[in-house]
Amino acid sequence: MSLQDRLDAFKADFQAGKPPYNVPPSVIHTMHRATAELIASGAAQNALKAGNPAPTFTLDDPDGHPVSSAELLREGPLVVTFYRGVWCPYCNLELQALQAALPDIRAAGARVLAISPQVAANSRKSVRQNALEFPILSDPHNDVAAAFGLRFELQDYLVELYQSLKNDLPAFNGDPSWTLPMPARYVIAPDDTIVYAEVNPDYTRRPDPAEMLPAIRKAAL
Template sequence: MSASQTESTSLTDATVALRSQLHDAYGVEALAPFDNDAAAMAADGVGSAAPAVGTAAPDFALPDIHGASRALTELLAAGPVVLVFYRGAWCPYCNLQLRAFQAALGEIEAAGATLVAVSPQTPDNSLSFAEKEGLGFTVLSDLQNTVARAYGLVFRQADAATTVQKALGIDLAEVNGDDSHELPAAATFVVDTDAVIRFRSISADYRWRVGPEEALTALPALTR
């Protein structure tokens, strides 16, 4: 099954409220480059080339926050995987989504699945984020978006958004360890033990997100 950006999700109210809070805090005009970028990404269909439901999930091996390599095949040996690609710890919408998944971690694990989050941040930056947020699931570093590229998710952030980001003290080159300003479209997949994708959600407009409830709906049929 797939989730479409025309659908309301379990996180819709929270993301709408977050957008309002950000506008109140920084001003609509100041955040216009980000909002324009998100709308343009949605219009361009960023991430539309991602593997479809029913197709094989590209395999990978990435370092976790402690530098240990974690392979998808290894993770799948323990059961289905809920795989979340996020832009970075600096993205408030990513933080909102990952906190929701953390709150539902017990339910995900009770369903026999492993939750994994992937971003282009360096392991050190991912470690700081995981510790700050108290994340109890696996967090992996996809340097230079190698795996995100295999999943068809990579885009280059617009220069206007990057300029505003730097003014706010966020330097992607420092956070990610490269100056490409490339990011993954936020995406959530549920992968079964045969490495087949059973649920897919791509947030071309990164302000739209699914929550754990949507991912959980795909798990019972995979763990019976």
Template sequence: MKKIIILSVLFISLLACKNNKEIKEVKTIKPLETAKNIDYAVFGMNSEYLPKGLKVGSLAPQITMTTDENEIVKLKDFYKNQPLVIIFYRGYWCPVCNKHLSEFAVRAKEIENRGAKLIAISSESYENVDKTRDKTNANFTIISDIDGSIMKAFDVNYNVTNEYQKMILEKLNASIAKTNATNNAVLPVPATYIINTNGKIVYKQFNPNYKVRASIEDILNNLPK
């Protein structure tokens, strides 16, 4: 009888330990970035339309872009002979963007040495792209989305709330609308994409939280072999 009681106690104790462990493990799991746990307003996103970004496995959009020398180029011209890395950023006024692009300015060669092309795309005008270059020393291609069509094609664009515009004006002394080439208060989610030479998206980093970006290591680890 005593043996049965002892064994029962041990079983219950082990079960309790297992349950406690599972509870602790569940608490440490990082929550998924879903509409339920993202406060989009914090990031200035108008909830009328929330972008999701193109999916991995989908084909890159067939779009044209205008360079700072007013030349028309096709997106596919960038990836037809080598993988293409695309970084979307918000503007020269964004300290997080400047820090991120500064890191790429220092290490862009690592991506290029792996045979890939790196470009950055922003809603800001080319006049303000020059300010970004001055702040970050970025020596890679930067494209101004002069009509907003690139952001739309990649489904990264969103309308900025009035409250967020006011905050940026007060804290960073910048008008989002006046900074942009379209003169509209529209920004991209600062997403990152890798496109292979077949035009397929093979990597995507997309987070409404502008403080979360793809690192150089993330990109190097996901470049097509």
């Protein structure tokens, strides 16, 4: 089953209010409104694309060790996925798909990391729950996400919805701002050029990891 098939199956159960979700239609309506508004804003058009130079960054892994993109790129191509947080089931399904594809990604010559605004404790939880063999780096205030053109601020009505669902982003992220990265996945070549970019303001849509493999193999030559 492809990643999108898994996402669609989860979405169908969630929107149907099947246990254990039991989500009222008003919540679904608000989520659809927020996604439609983000798409209409054109924010995704401002994100970095294939052919652009990738920003360099150094962020801490869940154990507090700094990880430098420049150092990793000296060893080969780098796959970077932007992860909203441990609270997002769609993001967790994507991480699981990347983990399942990790042998193929490594065989193609690349390393994988995820970037999230959440604090280290939540990243450690994500790594455990999704059985990951790659790190989730902490991006305070979504600053690296902003450098890639991905950061956006939640509208007040969406903040209220998140609060009602106990998704307290300031607590998850250790940051008072209500910002998130648009889901995105990049392949960066050793010369810092982005050779694959997938950005979607609809967080329920994610490409299958296999789609990156040709770009990784070409970048690794």
